[in-house]
Amino acid sequence: METVKQTNKAPSLLQNKFLQTILLSNMLLQIGIWVRNFAILLFVAAKTNNDPYAISLISVAEFAPIFVFSFIGGTFADRWRPKRTMIWCDLLSAVSVFVVLITIHFGSWEWVYLVAFISAILSQFSQPSGMRLFKYHVPEEQLQQGMALFQSVMATFMVLGPMLGTFVYSRFGLEVSIAVMGIAFLLSAVVLLRLPKDVQEDRPPAVKGQFKQEFMEGFRYVWQSQVLRVLGLVFILAGLAVGVAQALNLFIVTERLGKSEEFLQYILMINGIAMLAGGGIVAVFAKKVPPQVLLAIGMLVGAVCTVIVGYSESVPLTLVTQFFNGLVFPCIHIGISTMILTWSHNSIVGRVNGVLNPMFIGMMVVSMSFAGVLKDAFPLTSIYAGAGVLFLLGACVLVPIMKQKAPNTAVEEQVA
Template sequence: MNQHDQSANPPSLFRNRFLQTILLSSVLLQIGIWVRNFAILLYVAERTNNDPYAISLISVAEFAPIFVFSFIGGTFADRWRPKLTMIWCDSLSAVSVFAVLLSIHFGSWESVYLVAFISAILSQFSQPSSMRLFKFHVPEEQLQQGMALFQSLMAIFMVLGPMLGTFVYSTFGLEISIAVMGVAFLLSALVLIRLPEDHMEAGTVAAKGQFRKDFTEGFRYVWQSQVLRMLGLAFVLAGLAVGAAQALNLFIVTERLGRNKEFLQYMLMVNGAAMLIGGGLVAAFAKKVPPQLLLAMGMLAGAVCTTIVGFSTSIPLTLTIQFLNGLMFPCIHIGISTMILRWSNSSIVGRVNGVLNPMFVGMMVVSMSFAGALKSALPLSTIYSGAGLLFLLGALMMLPIMKHKAPDQAQATQ
């Protein structure tokens, strides 16, 4: 019997054993990921003398698996036992990290790309399994608060992660940094043992030959739901907007504000600190706001703030807008995650996540790829206004579904 079967007044989220365990696991994973990201970035930059092609390959290694494996990982996550899937993924990530570490030690420095590539593949199986467990072990009325806690955790590491990664690499070098990641993933796997045991229905043993049917069912499920279709369109628009704005942030600092590139870290820290506060605020009033409204508010704020940043030449104004944007950004993440969980049957959460997630990441990478060409052809203010318009269109996508309630069947299969 899971948490949904309990009384109308469930216990505090912080006393939920599942949430305690998954948050501790996430802390360990974030430590490993941020140390990895900065160690690889700084090492490749040093090794290749800031070669843009070599540095861009890091992003390819991190994002390419999402396109290929997100659909597949989501399908298998719905068929396998989620707790075991997560433990195996973290364990295999740790093993692969130590294998690559040996390769680096004996002279093959290019192996650093494999560290990001392999863990990105495994995360496409682990992340949808985590979403499924969320559906099983967090009461419906606390889903949005739970997602707000996760958003706050991500925000903490957006502030501390770059400093932690840079410190570990500059103090101990590449090999120790990679080893830290391996140990963090191994500890995460051990922590996940504490998760409640999988329900029989949480792991589905499907008949042979059913994979293609299960795979296509995810796409069909999203297409047949007006809410999930609109969410998919919002994903596409948000991905295009975020990619263009992120790729050109450095030029906002150097051209619009007239500062050197190091100033970018302060903009990011202001944004991250605001996201932390915003996540806490959303957690406080999450029960009272429908996730569609939450997502629309976040995208509307993104539209206004992105446009202003593109025109601003004032450092205080830009930092203030970055803070306000960070304050509202958790509304987007929390709104999206809550909608996926509420409008998806627990037997198909992994596949819905696998269909929608690549839409955002894919469009983000596409707009990042074209950002350089856009910068050559158009002024920054025009590009950022265009990104703001995309956010606005994403917010408008929520209007037709604003009053929709989550279907009863999405809360079934307890």
């Protein structure tokens, strides 16, 4: 079916029913996620009098499932029907939210952590399924533009999400905020019903040990592809750089700029607005720039901007730098996503995503964990210079694959 889709002239990207549906679903999910994130953060901070341990458990609940379930979720996403998987994940998330909501109302407030934990687990099955559907329903030449539009939605909520989450929690409280998340996930499941019917694939009947075999196949597939191996290394370097920079942002505001902690929200807002603009710019020029070049541009500019932010004591310079950093950040996300989709066969997209994604998140969490130790041992300027070097190394390792052409998966599928 994919071969027919690619030989005919592709319709306008915004006329693509799949993309319309997936973007609307993602908007609803982002509303639920941001309202949940800020409701839990503000509630736990108030309940524990800003206890750092209690607050850090929120991040553990959100990120820990990625290590455990990303590989498993990617493998099952390749075995199950993607549309059905996404709908069931959203439905189960909604049901779990309402169950936890009842538990919180009649029992202990600590159950609030379970909302983030269960949602994070289910997302490890839903997200790679969405990547598979991108591969099925968006023509190869429009993949990068499609990812740019997807990134623009994410960037929009990076600007609006904190304000929306804070408003809902401040006005209505924890229980209504969590209920909003449940309703948003429920509506997302309804919207996903508009997706085209899952393509029937001929798969051999399940046999003992097949899951383990398919699980390991994802690692072998990544290792045997030079492009995906390099991408894994980029994930590791970018994760280390992003983690330490994010963890110490607050000290840039208080120590380098001499501002109060509240000023951080303006930096994040400017960064989010720039990301939104950057996603739109990439969407316009996506067809003309190979994804590995796009990724290298993002890493190089990220390197320069990170070093400047670390050394700057000027508020205007820092804000302008953060704007440029946000402007090119979509290049990293869109470049990586497009490369995963382009260099992965339809049958293994979920597993490739499941192998690579934890590399970034894992290294980010590791560097965030050591950020405090680094802060005690080194000045901020040195730490941010080190993060800039990591970005630069990430750009350099892309050089050997810069001229590689994407494999013709349509031909592969036809031969298969």
